[in-house]
Amino acid sequence: MTSALRQFKADIFQGLAHPTRIAIVETLREGELPAGKLVERLELEQANASQHLAVLRAKQIVVSRKLGNQVYYSLRDPVLTKVLDLLRRYFYSQLSETANMLEEIEQESARVK
Amino acid sequence: MTSALRQFKADIFQGLAHPTRIAIVETLREGELPAGKLVERLELEQANASQHLAVLRAKQIVVSRKLGNQVYYSLRDPVLTKVLDLLRRYFYSQLSETANMLEEIEQESARVK
DNA sequence: TCAGTATATTCGCATTTTAGAATGTACTGA
DNA sequence: TCAGTACATTCTAAAATGCGAATATACTGA
Structure with missing residues (x-):
């Protein structure tokens, strides 16, 4: 296995290496949701949720699309x-x-x- | 999903969230190996390998058994x-x-x- | 018992991660 | 245009992680 592949896998794992992010991913299994709904359902601080979403975006675990005032998140794969x-x-x-x-x-x- | 399950999953991911640990796990797929062989094959510092193995043990990703002078590692599951x-x-x-x-x-x- | 080998642990230090508070940005509707 | 809503980003302090050097522990064979 190449070292790039190892780094890639490690990045994915690292992206999922937090209970809050697991919770987000599990919630998104059921389908796309705006950030606000995630905050509400998981009872998170807004800023904290946004930071975790940024991590998930950076690791390409979720994708987002803007719809009017809101940002909808969904699982990438x-x-x-x-x-x-x-x-x-x-x-x-x-x-x-x-x-x-x-x-x-x-x-x-x-x-x- | 319970919060315990989330924490558990996050722990597993965290255990795998490093390229060296990925490399170790991939190497152990082929079967049990003593720590020294891992150090050799992956060209690691002895102490560093031992630290990563400690993480993998703590997260229950690998198990070890002592055989004479050596410690054999294998995947837990x-x-x-x-x-x-x-x-x-x-x-x-x-x-x-x-x-x-x-x-x-x-x-x-x-x-x- | 003692030197040598295999592995683990500890230490000091740099880097990364995390949380919440504060602030910034973008869009909407009046 | 402006207040309000939805998110994102930045800042700070605390905690966790990662590394190599040094040291400790456990086992083996002479």
Whole structure:
């Protein structure tokens, strides 16, 4: 793999490396939304939302178009939602592993008693 | 989506948000490797590699096991390689879009002449 | 036990990221 | 033209990240 590709991937990941930006992307899965709606739904500070949107724009994760007074945002590529879906599965598999671990520890400590 | 899930996803992305860590993960796709081999193949400073490995461990992206003198690393879950594959496609689609754009600009400037 | 090897951790420093406050810009409707 | 709305940008301080140098830890074989 070329170093450019690595840098590119790292940039995408970095763009998504914040809970607020994840929330924005997840919200945009359902379709285009003006910035104001995002602020409202996610209960963000206006400036903060705008900064996170700037990051997502810079990393080419979202695109925006101006419509009158508002700026509508949408996901640039649906592939990203697939990535998020994969991670959801990963998350749950981790969760169940952790649950199993806890259970084992519990049984262990019960046995020791 | 719960905020815990968002934080989890953000953590994964953050763990992958560096070209060196991407390189490590891509290298580990082929299988388990001791830290030293990674240092060698990727031409990293030993301390630096160790720090990046610590990040990957903290985010649960890799697991390690000690074998004698060495520490072998491997990917915790193959799902992550799927994520990287998806991004590779994304990368190339972006590339070709950029190429198209450049071509259009070129044709435009040719027309203007 | 001791030198050598493999890896991890700590330290100091520079850079980046983040949040909120303040301010700027662009558009709309009266 | 002007007040109001929707966003973006800039500034500042705090926190997090990244690097290499130095140091620490753990294991091996003599």
